Amino acid sequence: MSTEPVDVLIVGAGASGAALAWSLAETRMSILCLEQGGWMDPAGYPGMKGHGEASQLGEFAFSPNARGRREDYPVNDGGSPIAVSMFNAVGGSTILYAAHFPRFHPSDFRVKSLDGVADDWPIDYRRLEPYYDVNARMMGVSGLAGDPAYPPKEVPLPPVALGKLGETLAGGFDRLGWHWWPSDSAITTLEYEGRAPCINAGTCLSGCAQGAKASTDITYWPPAIRQGVKLETHCRVREITVDENGMADGVVYYDAQGVERRQMAHVVVLACNGIGTPRLLLNSRSKHFPDGLANRSGLVGKNLMFHPYAMVTGIFAEPLEGYKGPTGCCIWSHEFYETDLARGFVRGYSFEMLRGFGPVSTALWGMGWGRIPSGVDHHRAYAELFDRTAGIAAICEDLPEAGNCVTLDGDLTDADGIPAPKITYRLSENSEKMLEHSVARATEVLEAAGAREVLVQSPLPFAGWHLMGTARMGADPERSVVNEWGRCHDVKNLFIVDGSIFVTAAAVNPTNTIQALALYIADTMKKNLANLFD
């Protein structure tokens, strides 16, 4: 490892770090990314060996606490009704995500102006629109143009096949006269840029061995590395250091052998997700920043937003072939997205329709519900469920609350002794009402589609996979951590590009918007290179 300072040091090789690295590569600056995980080997994904859905209970579990890999750090989320999910590797959580890939709505950037709650973003949909388009091309997004829930947008590839399950659920929406549309998915449906098309294996949530699901290890990182970006794996950053002027000057990290090292940098970019980034900032104390780096506002770690999820599963009499097809990408509905106060809450939610369970998941899910006993009744009970289920996930917008936060745990540390994050979170009354409404509407859809029974889990406890708000963006340094292009108000050579900078959460999966923001921030950095720290 060189002791020379690099021009740009990126911490984290996930969704946002990869997009930013690729965008900055053309500047030919010396760019280094440190990632605490490693490269994944697609040949080792469980779907290559069997119907390994139960691997999600082990090394491919959503929760870092369940996995306990060397690359993981523990998260104290026992005080939260929603448990945190994330993955540490080149590609970050895109290794395990479903690749459901909606954009924000224009109204999601104007929550205060339109609905009188939370805050407005200092940017709007039109500002991000060209970056959504770039991201669609780079990630290989499939979908269908013309969705009336969105302004006109580019979709490079045709939508994933809906199949019998998708058509059945669409029928339910049609009978009610509600909106539905094929989902935008970061899944290639044709051969695209050297990637193979989706083969409907249904193993998305434990890694895509086909390479059709867009994780950033196969999308942004290869061209970024070809253009000279350096990526060092199994390097865990402990803290960001500052010079005598309070400017970031590098990081202290543990290398792959666990040896403590120092890397100097002229610019530091954090891309560690909405838990990892505030954790790193809070762990980076100095005389300039006794409460954590870039935290003079006191807002680092505050305003943590998840998406409270309800999961409503319909049991049908006929087979749906639901074990085929991308697990979380089929159709969506934005019928209840925009605010209608007559519903009893402000803001709204989206529906993401889910495929059915594979053979192992059916057994484990049914066991969890007490529906699949062992013994003489086993086969009868199993046959009533296998290939007979379809799910509707309600993704509810979470409003920012200062009391929902990430702090440092006083006792828990990772394997390198770095204090772990602690989550304090409660569901708001608005979220509870929204969940209740979404469950009732999802039940209506499933019954209209022909479900003979509906099972509800609300809130979904393991659904803390969208991590937002903990280093929020804004124009006022007293009410935000970063400015409108991701630069920390307090440290002008420190940038944040992950979901921490979200002002509001919208009611859709955040990865597309996270990456669009990262591309926008990178572009703005490039345009301001001459006076980047002014």
Place this chain on the structure above:
Amino acid sequence: MNEGKNDRRFSEDELETLACVLDHVVPPSDDGRLPGAGKVGVAAVVDEALHRMPEVRGMVAQGLSALDALARRRSSRAFATLPRDQQAELLNELAASEDAFPPILLLHVYNGYYQQGPVLEALGLEPRPPHPLGYEVEANDLRMLERVRRRGRLYRDC
């Protein structure tokens, strides 16, 4: 690490008893299409899974030992040699005792059972992993979206 006694794997006798137990946990289906979990080899899968969970493995081994001890006290025979109905009675007795199998065993049994080739075939699936062949999903006629298109703009433009 000293594994001279190989105490992180079940013995041959334990595996035989476990296979019998598993044929009660997931028995053969009435129509004969689906095999019992013991018959189709799930004991070996459980053995492999519990190799990494020594505490659970110990509890299962304790249950197997208690089962055999019960069998020998009642009939002077090993559990695995008893008729099925007598095995069922002893399993019920074990389940009510302090040597009952831990609930997590069922998770591993189901995980192993529903990956076995004969079981997948009986369910109408090809007996292979999802990759690398995947599955065919028929495309749909998206003219069904005409109703939604006609609704017009759904989002608030701002």
